[in-house]
Amino acid sequence: MNLPYAEPFRIKMVEEIRQSTRAERESWLQKANYNLFNLKSSQVFIDLLTDSGTGAMSDQQWGALMTGDESYAGSRSFEALHDTVKNITGYQYLLPTHQGRAAENVLFSVLVKDGDIVPGNSHFDTTKGHIEIRKAHAVDCTIDEAFDVENLHPFKGNIDLQKLEDVYKTYPKEKIPFCLITITCNSSGGQPVSIENIRAVKELSDRYGIPIYFDSARFAENAYFIKQREKGQENRTIKEIAKEVFSYGAGMTMSSKKDGLVNIGGFIALNDENIYRAASNFTIIYEGFITYGGMAGRDMAALAVGLTEATEFPYLESRISQVEYLGNKLIEYGIPVQKPIGGHAVFIDSLKFLPQVARAEFPAQTLANEIYLEAGIRTVEIGTLLADRDPDTRENRYPKLELVRLAIPRRTYTNNHMDYIAAAVKNVYERRNEITKGYSIMWEPDILRHFTVQLGKA
Ligand code: F0G
Numbered sequence: 001m002n003l004p005y006a007e008p009f010r011i012k013m014v015e016e017i018r019q020s021t022r023a024e025r026e027s028w029l030q031k032a033n034y035n036l037f038n039l040k041s042s043q044v045f046i047d048l049l050t051d052s053g054t055g056a057m058s059d060q061q062w063g064a065l066m067t068g069d070e071s072y073a074g075s076r077s078f079e080a081l082h083d084t085v086k087n088i089t090g091y092q093y094l095l096p097t098h099q100g101r102a103a104e105n106v107l108f109s110v111l112v113k114d115g116d117i118v119p120g121n122s123h124f125d126t127t128k129g130h131i132e133i134r135k136a137h138a139v140d141c142t143i144d145e146a147f148d149v150e151n152l153h154p155f156k157g158n159i160d161l162q163k164l165e166d167v168y169k170t171y172p173k174e175k176i177p178f179c180l181i182t183i184t185c186n187s188s189g190g191q192p193v194s195i196e197n198i199r200a201v202k203e204l205s206d207r208y209g210i211p212i213y214f215d216s217a218r219f220a221e222n223a224y225f226i227k228q229r230e231k232g233q234e235n236r237t238i239k240e241i242a243k244e245v246f247s248y249g250a251g252m253t254m255s256s257k258k259d260g261l262v263n264i265g266g267f268i269a270l271n272d273e274n275i276y277r278a279a280s281n282f283t284i285i286y287e288g289f290i291t292y293g294g295m296a297g298r299d300m301a302a303l304a305v306g307l308t309e310a311t312e313f314p315y316l317e318s319r320i321s322q323v324e325y326l327g328n329k330l331i332e333y334g335i336p337v338q339k340p341i342g343g344h345a346v347f348i349d350s351l352k353f354l355p356q357v358a359r360a361e362f363p364a365q366t367l368a369n370e371i372y373l374e375a376g377i378r379t380v381e382i383g384t385l386l387a388d389r390d391p392d393t394r395e396n397r398y399p400k401l402e403l404v405r406l407a408i409p410r411r412t413y414t415n416n417h418m419d420y421i422a423a424a425v426k427n428v429y430e431r432r433n434e435i436t437k438g439y440s441i442m443w444e445p446d447i448l449r450h451f452t453v454q455l456g457k458a
Helices: 022-031 060-063 075-088 102-111 125-132 161-170 196-209 219-229 236-245 274-284 297-310 313-332 362-377 415-430
Strands: 093-097 116-122 138-139 181-184 213-214 253-255 267-268 347-348 380-382 402-406 439-442 454-457
Touching: 022 236, 022 362, 060 253, 075 093, 075 116, 075 267, 075 297, 075 454, 093 102, 093 274, 102 125, 102 213, 102 253, 102 267, 102 274, 116 380, 125 138, 161 196, 161 253, 181 196, 196 213, 213 219, 213 267, 219 236, 267 274, 313 347, 313 415, 362 380, 362 439
Parallel strands: 116 138, 116 181, 181 213, 213 253
Antiparallel strands: 093 267, 253 267, 347 402, 380 402, 439 454
């Protein structure tokens, strides 16, 4: 008999979670104004809101925490982190920040100006926010295949070279501070970018004199997909692949809450001394002195270990095969999901799941709420609520896809939890024809409405 797969870790500490009754959940959801962000974590059984900062640290990371050096300047923990980042990325300069969007804020304060154009592959919301708040524009150059959930393209995070070249031809070089490649691409479903595409983007960008930066939140997961799916890459280590990828960039921003395997943190790494010096000033203003940038020494110590662990194959195999396990179960039950299954989450296509719910009544939010009522599982809407209103017309913006994201925290749940989640979604799927009405907005803020919007039954 072939031995089945088993995780390359055992569990040393557990945290109790409790299931509730349907009646309790109905009352809590109503009090939360039908917005899952307003629930208390104690009202949630399995929390798939995000994979960001919600994973489990290893014994080595908890051990490193005790060795943290809390010196304001020049701490040993900064040195350890700097050595690790240099080793993994090849970049010489490091500026820690308190999380990923803070790294964007610091770097973009140096690089992005009023009227600039920043092409890339479906920029993450905060990234786009940090571009737009500077009156610059993010241009999405993702390949069209990414927007067809059934298309099995192995690298749906790829940049369309024609779309990118159009941007380079349309705007003068001075208006394009950089091209941003997000690895893996969260906004298009945790989809990877191939090394071949990154090389081609580099070659094209060099011809126009435009540097590349990486939004690297899930860079290790991206390297895993390259190793698994790309010809000629199968015998390389994750660290070798990641280093080659980073070699094509001028620098990176990082949310350490993902592939850093820590609960809080971020950083910028880059090679240009002048940009580093300018970014250092913004780090001091916004984050803290340049050797801690908003992080405790102990958190930098744990991050140094986390980055090393996250770039090891056995860890990545267990991580990504668990997400795939859940995705395959949902596919087996006939549930429409984004394919291939992404690195950190499974995305349910709610336009196919609930075609009878009007788009103006938020089908993805409706489905997310039904999954919560069914089994106490918290997911997140990636659809019309998230897409906000058009700033000029104040009309709803209807994105191409209306998704519910089931983000899987790292090393946190077992495959029994995955079975439970899949069964809950299946139950909702079986009674989908009874769900005919969605929600309407009772109150919303001017921007970023999905976090605080208050809904009522439509
Ligand atoms: N870039 C990407 C690709 C992200 O997914 C995120 C965060 C950030 C940048 C910002 O990093 O949260 O540390 O400030 N994504 C989280 C999510 C919030 O749930 O996908 P941060």
